[in-house]
Amino acid sequence: MTADEAKQQLDDHLREIIHWHFSPETGCPFWLDWAQQAGWDPRQEIQSFADIVKFPHFQDEWLRDEPNERFVPKAYQFRPFNVFETGGTTGLPKQRVGWDDYKHDYEMFSDTLSDEFFPRGGNWIMVGPTGPRRLRLAVEHLANYRGGSCYFVDLDPRWVKKLISRKEYDQAERYQQHVMEQAVGIIKHRDIKCIFTTPKLLASIGERISIPGNGIRGCFCGGTSMTPEYVRFLQEEVLEDKAQFVPTYGNTLMGLAVSIPEELKANNYSVTYYAPQPRAVLRIVDGNDTEVTKGYGEYGRVELTTLSKEFFMPRFLERDEAIRRNPHEKYPWDGVGDVRPFGAMEKTVIEGVY
Amino acid sequence: MSVPHIPILRKGQIYQSLDVNRLMSVSGEQPAADISFACADMIRYDLRSMHEAREVLRKMKCADLIAITKQAGEYFLNDSLPIGLEGEMQTPDDYVMALASTSGLPHSLIRMNLKRLGGIFGQIEDILRGLTRGLDLDVIDQGYGEQGGAPVSYVAAADSLGVILPSNSPAVNALWIPSIALKVPVVLKPGREEPWTPWRVIQAFIKAGCPPEAFSLYATQHDGSGAIIRRAGRVMLFGDDNTVKQYEHDPRVEVHGTGYSKFLIGEDEIENWPDYIDSIVESVSANSGRSCINTSTIVVPKYGDEIARAVAEKLSVIKPLAQDDPEAKLSGFANPKFAEWINAAIEDGLKAGGATDVTAEFRDGDRFQQRDGMNYLRPTIVRVDSFEQELAVREFLFPFSSVVECPQAEMLERMGPSLVVTAITKDLGWINELFDCPHIDRLNIGNVPTNRIQWNQPHEGNLFEFLYTRRSFQIAASA
Numbered sequence: 001m002t003a004d005e006a007k008q009q010l011d012d013h014l015r016e017i018i019h020w021h022f023s024p025e026t027g028c029p030f031w032l033d034w035a036q037q038a039g040w041d042p043r044q045e046i047q048s049f050a051d052i053v054k055f056p057h058f059q060d061e062w063l064r065d066e067p068n069e070r071f072v073p074k075a076y077q078f079r080p081f082n083v084f085e086t087g088g089t090t091g092l093p094k095q096r097v098g099w100d101d102y103k104h105d106y107e108m109f110s111d112t113l114s115d116e117f118f119p120r121g122g123n124w125i126m127v128g129p130t131g132p133r134r135l136r137l138a139v140e141h142l143a144n145y146r147g148g149s150c151y152f153v154d155l156d157p158r159w160v161k162k163l164i165s166r167k168e169y170d171q172a173e174r175y176q177q178h179v180m181e182q183a184v185g186i187i188k189h190r191d192i193k194c195i196f197t198t199p200k201l202l203a204s205i206g207e208r209i210s211i212p213g214n215g216i217r218g219c220f221c222g223g224t225s226m227t228p229e230y231v232r233f234l235q236e237e238v239l240e241d242k243a244q245f246v247p248t249y250g251n252t253l254m255g256l257a258v259s260i261p262e263e264l265k266a267n268n269y270s271v272t273y274y275a276p277q278p279r280a281v282l283r284i285v286d287g288n289d290t291e292v293t294k295g296y297g298e299y300g301r302v303e304l305t306t307l308s309k310e311f312f313m314p315r316f317l318e319r320d321e322a323i324r325r326n327p328h329e330k331y332p333w334d335g336v337g338d339v340r341p342f343g344a345m346e347k348t349v350i351e352g353v354y
Numbered sequence: 355m356s357v358p359h360i361p362i363l364r365k366g367q368i369y370q371s372l373d374v375n376r377l378m379s380v381s382g383e384q385p386a387a388d389i390s391f392a393c394a395d396m397i398r399y400d401l402r403s404m405h406e407a408r409e410v411l412r413k414m415k416c417a418d419l420i421a422i423t424k425q426a427g428e429y430f431l432n433d434s435l436p437i438g439l440e441g442e443m444q445t446p447d448d449y450v451m452a453l454a455s456t457s458g459l460p461h462s463l464i465r466m467n468l469k470r471l472g473g474i475f476g477q478i479e480d481i482l483r484g485l486t487r488g489l490d491l492d493v494i495d496q497g498y499g500e501q502g503g504a505p506v507s508y509v510a511a512a513d514s515l516g517v518i519l520p521s522n523s524p525a526v527n528a529l530w531i532p533s534i535a536l537k538v539p540v541v542l543k544p545g546r547e548e549p550w551t552p553w554r555v556i557q558a559f560i561k562a563g564c565p566p567e568a569f570s571l572y573a574t575q576h577d578g579s580g581a582i583i584r585r586a587g588r589v590m591l592f593g594d595d596n597t598v599k600q601y602e603h604d605p606r607v608e609v610h611g612t613g614y615s616k617f618l619i620g621e622d623e624i625e626n627w628p629d630y631i632d633s634i635v636e637s638v639s640a641n642s643g644r645s646c647i648n649t650s651t652i653v654v655p656k657y658g659d660e661i662a663r664a665v666a667e668k669l670s671v672i673k674p675l676a677q678d679d680p681e682a683k684l685s686g687f688a689n690p691k692f693a694e695w696i697n698a699a700i701e702d703g704l705k706a707g708g709a710t711d712v713t714a715e716f717r718d719g720d721r722f723q724q725r726d727g728m729n730y731l732r733p734t735i736v737r738v739d740s741f742e743q744e745l746a747v748r749e750f751l752f753p754f755s756s757v758v759e760c761p762q763a764e765m766l767e768r769m770g771p772s773l774v775v776t777a778i779t780k781d782l783g784w785i786n787e788l789f790d791c792p793h794i795d796r797l798n799i800g801n802v803p804t805n806r807i808q809w810n811q812p813h814e815g816n817l818f819e820f821l822y823t824r825r826s827f828q829i830a831a832s833a
Contacts, residue, residue: 173584203395207402229373230393237399268372 003332006277010333011048013278014307018046021073021312030062030070031312049281052305053291055314060087063094071097073309084134086252088158093132096252101279101310102138103145105255108276109248110145112258117218117244121147122193127183127201128223130154134252139196151190153182155201180204187214198223199234206238213240222248222256225320225340228269235264249273249339253313254280254304260330270338273322274331281305282336284324290317294324301342318342358438359388360549362573363556364400365407365539366566370439375573377547379455380688381727386456389549394577397541400570401585404514407539407567412510414565416491419535420478422562427475430558431468437553449554456547457521458686458728460677463642467524471555474528474809481532484810485818494537498827507827512587512606514539514570515821518579519552520592521545521688522644522751527555528809529590529610529817534559534568538821541570541586543579547688583607588820608815612749613646613773615804619654619661620779621762627657628664630778633803634755635668637776639733640805642685643753647774647796649804650749652757653765662712662737662757669733669753670716674725686728687751693729696750697722700734703745709738712757741768766791773814774804 001009021027022035022042035042045054072081081097088094124143130136130152143150155175163172183205186192195216197205202221205211211219219239226234226247235245245264250256257273257280264271275282284300286292294300302318321342325335357376362369371390379386411419429435437444444452450464457464474481482491489506493499498507515533517540520526530540542552549571556569572578583589589607591597598611617634619627637649654661675682687693700721703709711721712735723730733753738746746756747770760768766787776798777788785799795814796807807813 169580169584200395203398207395207398227373227393229371229391230395232372233393233396237396 001332003327006327006332007049010278010281014049014052015047017307017309017312018042020309024074026073026075026309028071028073030066033070052281052314057290057303058313058316060094060316063096064092068095068097071311076310082134082137083132084252085132094252096134096311098134098310101255101308102134103141104308105276105279106138106142107145108279109256109258110142113146113218113220113246114244114261117246118146118194118220119217122217123148123191124150124194124196125153125183125186125190125192126150127153127179127195127197127205128155129157131156135196142196143194148193151186151192153179153186155179176204180208184208187211187216192216194218194220196220196222199226199230200224202234203238211239212242216243218244218246220246220248222250226271227340228271228338231264231271232269235269247271247273249336251318253311253316254282254306257282257336258331260328272325272328272335272337273339274328274333274335275304277331277333279306279308281307282334284322284334284336285317287321287342290315296324296326299323302336302339356438356440356442357385357388358442358444359390359440360437360553360573361390361439362392362396363566363569363571364396365404366560366569368439377456377549380458380547380686380690383727384455386452387549389573392572392574392578394574394581397572397574397578397581398585401514401541401581404539404541404570404586407565407570408510408513408537410565410567411534411537411539414537416482416494416535416537419537419564420482420491422559422564423475423478423531423535425562426555426558426564427472427478429561430475430555431472433558433561435554435557435561437557444554449550453524453548453550454677456550456688457524458677458688459524459642460675460679460682460685462680462682463685464524467641470525471528471531471551474531475558477809478532478535481810482535482818484808485532485812485816489818494822498829505827505829507825508822509825510538511821511823512538514541514586514588516541516543516582516586516589516591518543518582518589518591518593519545519548521548523641524548524551525641525645526592526610527551529813531555532809532817533821534564536818536821538588539568539570541572541582543572543574543582549573590820608820610646610814613648614651614747614749614771615647615649615774616651616653616769616772616776617649617755617804618652618765618769618775618777618779620777620781620784621655622781622784623778624655624657627654627661630801631661631664631668633776633801634661634665637803637805638665638735638755639669639672639683639753640803642683643733644685644751645805646749647805647807648749648753649774649776650755651747651769652755653760653769654757655762656759658737658757658759662735663715665755665757666712666733666735667716669735670713670718672733672753673718674723674728674730674732676726684730684732684752686725686730690729692751693722693731696752697731699748700736700745700750700754703743703748704736706744708740708743709736709745709756711735712737741770766793769793771795774798774807776800776802776804 021031084096085093126139140150246261247259248256255276257275283303284294285303287301302320304316306313322336322339325337373391375389377387434443434445517530592610598609601607731752736756738756771793774796775794
């Protein structure tokens with residue numbers, strides 16, 4: 001696919017999704033009411049992705065305050081929905097309803113994985129936040145889709161953040177130890193080839209056992225930002241350059257933005273992520289004037305637009321910033337590189353606690 | 355010289371990080387160094403295998419390590435030593451210039467500290483004799499032996515000594531240097547503006563024949579320091595009162611905090627107070643008042659006003675000079691904001707009442723001054739009316755002291771903990787009270803400035819006792 005073809009595909013998909021969410025026969029109450037109050041019809045006015053700035057930023061409190069039923073498109077009204085949460089360290093978490101999106105997203109992601117490092121039929125383990133998160137189902141679906149089963153070890157990041165904010169570092173370490181004991185136990189005693197975990201937990205597992213030495217060949221990782229040096233450390237030392245490290249960027253509100261693991265070393269471990277277009281679009285915007293897209297090579301705030309029939313979320317401002325990177329021949333649309341917490345250079349941001 | 359890159363040392367192995375921070379000169383105009391930063395997890399990983407480094411040192415004889423330490427001192431003082439990644443060499447003069455550019459210290463003070471550190475290397479036998487109370491170091495080599503006719507056995511309490519270094523004075527490196535002769539590898543986290551001294555000390559040791567495995571050096575962020583503190587077997591760190599409190603019950607951690615060092619004159623000697631003014635001035639101002647051993651409170655039974663004025667007058671001649679001026683005694687602030695914060699804290703204290711800035715009368719200009727792009731604070735003596743005044747017991751990173759009057763009988767009870775106390779007295783009764791006082795770490799009786807310390811005595815803990823544990827030991831006659 002060329003960049004022009006990718007753009008055309010995105011514009012076509014956008015029009016289809018807009019039509020779906022803003023038509024009374026298929027849309028959800030939230031967006032239909034919104035359009036009525038806004039006084040303009042997105043079906044008429046949104047013809048290409050450049051028009052997306054006509055929408056205001058999607059507000060995360062809508063996912064806290066609105067009843068979830070208001071986000072159910074008419075076509076799904078007779079199917080019970082999954083509730084997926086994100087956040088929740090303080091106050092009510094954000095909730096997103098969903099049905100099959102996670103399956104589509106992770107099947108798309110599966111197509112990017114190497115069969116050498118993520119062998120078909122191999123079993124998986126997920127070590128990290130499960131509970132009400134989309135990841136819990138998504139990783140299991142990914143394993144199943146590739147012909148394997150998935151083991152789980154849970155970690156509750158909300159509790160860890162509370163411990164850290166109370167400076168109860170001993171308790172946090174004991175909790176991590178508790179999680180690690182379970183993870184190491186399963187990895188050592190079961191036939192596992194692939195792992196999903198967070199960067200910190202991966203390092204923590206590697207501190208206790210040789211990860212490739214225990215049969216793991218591929219590691220799909222996400223959850224927090226990573227500096228190039230940290231990515232290098234994980235690939236070269238934690239995975240001993242024997243298992244493949246696959247960093248991803250994503251959350252409950254998006255699918256998975258993928259990287260190109262085989263090019264990491266050549267790029268000095270600077271990771272560029274490509275959104276799963278056309279189902280989601282990442283734009284790097286000027287933090288002070290978010291209608292403006294930053295130039296290539298410039299840092300800006302990450303803006304996410306999700307475009308599926310289950311969920312429409314225009315222009316959600318993430319709490320991250322990243323460098324706008326050029327399209328890649330594998331993913332001929334903009335990438336986002338060296339993601340870090342928004343404002344990381346101006347203030348201390350607590351993240352990466354697990 | 356081009357901007358050197360100071361890499362990470364992982365058990366002596368050079369590691370160039372992708373996470374590089376550029377260290378700028380204090381004026382902010384010139385790059386001084388590129389520093390490789392380590393992530394916390396890398397440090398955690400490395401600390402798992404520190405026993406390998408310890409094993410390399412354990413196999414050596416203390417006598418050989420002492421000889422290496424002495425030779426390293428010579429190299430540290432006089433030789434060109436490697437710096438950076440491209441074969442660059444650093445002369446002692448280069449070192450002075452580099453440290454001056456990032457710390458704000460005048461060259462004269464750096465040279466003084468250079469000599470002081472050189473002395474630590476050279477006096478290593480004396481220092482170890484003092485710390486071990488004359489232990490035959492073969493006991494360390496063999497694991498057991500005799501001391502004073504009794505069987506003794508010592509076991510290392512840790513595979514490594516982690517040290518979280520500050521930036522305020524190069525002399526603090528003196529505290530870890532003896533660890534090498536005691537066969538305990540070091541894991542150092544340099545101060546943000548001061549990678550130069552630990553790097554140079556390490557290079558001197560390596561040139562003298564010390565196994566590189568003995569040295570790990572990680573410039574790192576806060577979480578990396580935390581990894582060292584939590585994972586190293588023994589840790590020495592520098593911090594404020596909050597840090598001290600955080601670790602007061604952790605026997606692995608020795609915190610070097612504020613000193614609140616004091617200069618006391620007894621009732622029997624107070625009439626001779628003019629004889630001690632020079633000593634007080636040195637105690638307050640040596641090393642630009644940046645050390646925990648600088649006097650920050652002067653306690654006298656009377657003549658408080660006169661003593662404050664006499665000290666203030668002498669200190670008033672200390673002013674910002676060019677960094678390379680041989681007469682320079684005052685350091686600029688590497689972090690310019692610190693000078694502003696400290697000055698504001700003093701002004702707030704003065705506004706609270708009960709305190710007078712006695713130096714203001716003698717000083718030309720304000721306390722806060724700028725020169726050559728750096729912020730300075732001129733020496734300040736504050737006469738306070740009681741220990742309750744908020745400036746009475748404060749310690750700042752420049753020559754600062756309060757002067758407070760207090761009856762001799764109440765001094766020890768009211769003055770609070772002190773790292774160093776110099777007490778001018780010949781009163782045996784009071785001397786005995788001073789010896790009995792548990793809140794004094796180092797005690798000088800007579801006219802010894804608080805900043806003059808001998809390293810063969812414990813300094814905020816005994817390094818040998820920190821690194822080694824005595825175990826009970828018996829050996830059967832037939833063994």
